[in-house]
Amino acid sequence: MANLHQLVASCVIAMALVHGVVGFGSKSNHGWEYAHATFYGDMSGAETMQGACGYGDLFEQGYGLQTTALSTALFNDGAACGSCFELMCISDTQWCKPRAVIRVTATNFCPANYTKTQDIWCNPPQKHFDLSLPMFSQIAIPKAGIIPVVYRRVLCDKRGGIKFQIKGNPYWILVLVYNVGGVGDVVGVQIKGTTTGWMAMQRNWGQNWQTTVDLRGQSLSFRVTTSDGRMVESNHVVPANWQFNQTFEGVNFSTRR
Incomplete structure (x- = not known):
């Protein structure tokens, strides 16, 4: 059979x-x-x-x-x-x-x-x-x-940029990363504030990534890496006056090789 x-x-x-x-x-x-x-x-x-x-x-x-x-x-x-x-x-x-x-x-x-x-x-x-x-x-x-x-x-053909939804509290920032183009599955996220260098975030669950660094009052940038090793950088996509439960849009992966 x-x-x-x-x-x-x-x-x-x-x-x-x-x-x-x-x-x-x-x-x-x-x-x-x-x-x-x-x-x-x-x-x-x-x-x-x-x-x-x-x-x-x-x-x-x-x-x-x-x-x-x-x-x-x-x-x-x-x-x-x-x-x-x-x-x-x-x-x-x-x-x-x-x-x-x-x-x-x-x-x-x-x-x-x-x-x-x-x-x-x-x-x-x-x-x-x-x-x-x-x-x-x-x-x-x-x-x-x-x-x-x-x-x-x-490859995932998504409209617009990668979305970053910021959740959590002042002592624990949780970022949902979605609408990811390219291969779509995220294996690494880095975050940078106005006064910090690039810091690796840890996967909390699914595509929710966390950091315990207090980044309130700072403009935020992100680096997103997918399973094929490609990385996109979204600089200052989150303004310094950001609030929890807001969503911001960054750079996306191209679906073309």
């Missing part, structure tokens, strides 16, 4: 390439891999908000419902938050929507459940995507419940 499954998948991908549905151009150097996909919530996407990556209102932040939760094998303890994927259903049943490819951003976590012996899709070492219902519906009929897919990492 495994060989038949792979044969069907290979045929589907080959047909997609022939018809120009999926390309292996400069936007990705990653090949296709096998996984499965389910969905959670309803068509409103309300249950996809406030996920494990620390993002809040996904509509306000520009992600909308083009999102996915990742299984343990893909989530990487939150380091994969913000990464982007293309998915295509490869079932040889009536459930797949032919020639349909979706692009989603990782914003949530599909936790493992070690008490179950069935439906263990999010347990290691399974590679699994738990999509919003609107996105699942674009590649398959929801009645299917779970579908085999192929996926690959792609």
